[in-house]
Amino acid sequence: MNRIISIIFATVFFLSANAQTTIYTNDMDYVLGDVKQAFIQDKITTQEQAQNLIKGLKNLGVNGIRVPIFAEGMDPNKPMFDYFYSLAVAEGFPIFANPAQSSGGQRIAIGILNGDLSSVKDDSEKTAVLINRIKDFAAEYSCKWINPFNEDGAPGGAWSASQMNLIYSSLKGQVNGAELIGPCAWGIPASTRVLEETTIADDITIAGTHNLGFNHENWDDFIAVAKAKNLPVWDSEVNHNDVYTTGSRLEVAVAAGVDGLVMYNIWNTIDLTTGAIGNSGKEHMAIYLKNMPALTPGSQIDGGDWVEKTSVVASAGSKINFAPMPESGTWSWSGPNDFTATTREISIDNIDANNTGEYVASYTSPEGDINHLVMTLALSCTNSPSLTSYYRIDKENWFTGTTLNLDEGSYLELGPQTSSTGSWIWSGPNGYTSGSRQITISDVNKTDEGVYTATFIDESGCGNSLEFDVSVNDTDVSFPDPDARYFIDCPEWNLRLGADGTNAFTTSTSATDYQVQWTVKESTNEGYYYIDCIGSVADPRIRTDRSDFADMTGRSSTGTQAKWSLTRNDDDTFFLSTTLDNTSMPRLQVNSAGEVRMVSTGLVDNTVKFTFTDIEKGRVGNESTVTAINETPVAVSELIFPGLLENSGAQFLPLNYVANVISYQLDIYTIQGQHIFTSNNMEIGWSPCQQRGLFLYRVSYSKSDGKLIRTSGKVYCNGF
Structure with a gap:
């Protein structure tokens, strides 16, 4: 296994060094796996966990690792960190180190890991402490990259510009051969200021910034400043959490064209008992890897028929063969009882309890693309554990059974039970895996259909399995869904609408x-919508420029130029028009040259007709009930909610009445995602009392005609 993975890394670095191709999207140079919190929180406590963490990082396909630098004497478990570091270096991972926690440089300077901060600004002694600690760390742990800061802010905050200049210039060439990265501030605006207001660009080789403020529209500014100084750009702390449905920080960084990524806390997606990757990690991989080869499981018992199953329960003494596909490429295996192999097909002869558990197969295609799957083996015994199937839908009653049919948007829980003690292993569609007894699939859609296999192995190695066959009905959905993403097509020319941060364009x-x-989200005028492109990072919002052009602008543009009506035609196409705006050409068109233009509403031919396709649920209008939006006001058929609560006595309730509502749920969350309120009665709302700030709401309700409506948004509370 180690030889094969080393070849992968060597290939990635060789190609990267020669500015050709890598296995990463956009041919990014580096994608680093972040393990800082694993050691800050002392979560790696055994050598086996450290070894499996390394296996997992290989399976993730990253080509570097980020580790923490602690203040002197603050490392919670230095022996385990040292062991992990030695494994990482032996496997060929380049190391990036920067301070633990937010305000990390400041914490090192005052000698703490957690707790309250004290001033370091223009303090020469504290400056020297930070410089010396970084040098000492580099002397003990050889790194490829080091940054003395982590979320330490812009000049004039915790540190002055002159301090920043001194710290970086003092470290350049003095950290055991490591290159310097900077500044890695909390948000893009602060990092841009550091590059503009200091001289650290003379000392660093990579310009890195976090984007924790979701300042998507500022990426172009930061990249322009960095490129002017001939510096590659990294998003130095990124994940796939799309808090505001404007695109996750990972998606937007990739769309912005960064040269590298540090995948924040991705160690959390690794099973520390096997090195297998969980579903969240696979979602990340699907974005930062160009390609994840499809793998097909294959298993055989005692020379019988080959079956495409990831779970095998067989009698003691049996011979088990595992042979996943494809045949081309290279394979490596790890499994119970220190099992390893470097062939595609493996055999386990005369199985007993020592052979039971998970076998992780890691695959590398001839092109260098990677993926892995997990095969499970358990013993069939006379006293094998008895399993009872349980499931429930939308948090209602639990039922027994293994054949389930449910609607799109449902909340599904599968929770089999046994009286025995042991471990659970799940497999399912799209590479789904889990090590929990009870699993949850929220907002079910058609891609979640398939067989979910739960295998239980007790402490003696005896096992049993259950298969849940899940089918999903197409459900009528309202359009537009503020949480959905759409392709917008002009069928007349078979072209798709896109945007590149500057211009709207068409493509295949x-x-x-x-x-x-x-995304299509309601504006401040009922029946009119803002239409934003996820990948048009600097200027995501399309609008009319009040001539015959459509242009792209920032999300701060909320006037009538950017408010679109969606008028449905009989053929499930839509006219898109800015009819509220004082312009003679409010209607969107794709002309015969494939150009995006604005024309008069008098034009009604096929060049001004567009379709919307939900990227998860399919084309709007196909087996869906669409909420039509006309160019003139229509009767309100959906609940409307306020965006502002002016005083502490106000309640967050629907602003209008809609007939025939038969079920209703309102949920309120803090902006950090903490759930704080639920109501199932339209007349019982949320009272924020003295709370002030921005909150999130989600509402779902169904009507007697069977229509299920979901909506979400933000409300600001004055708190007075």
């Missing part, structure tokens, strides 16, 4: 990248 309908993914 086979394109699926972020530059052709759009």
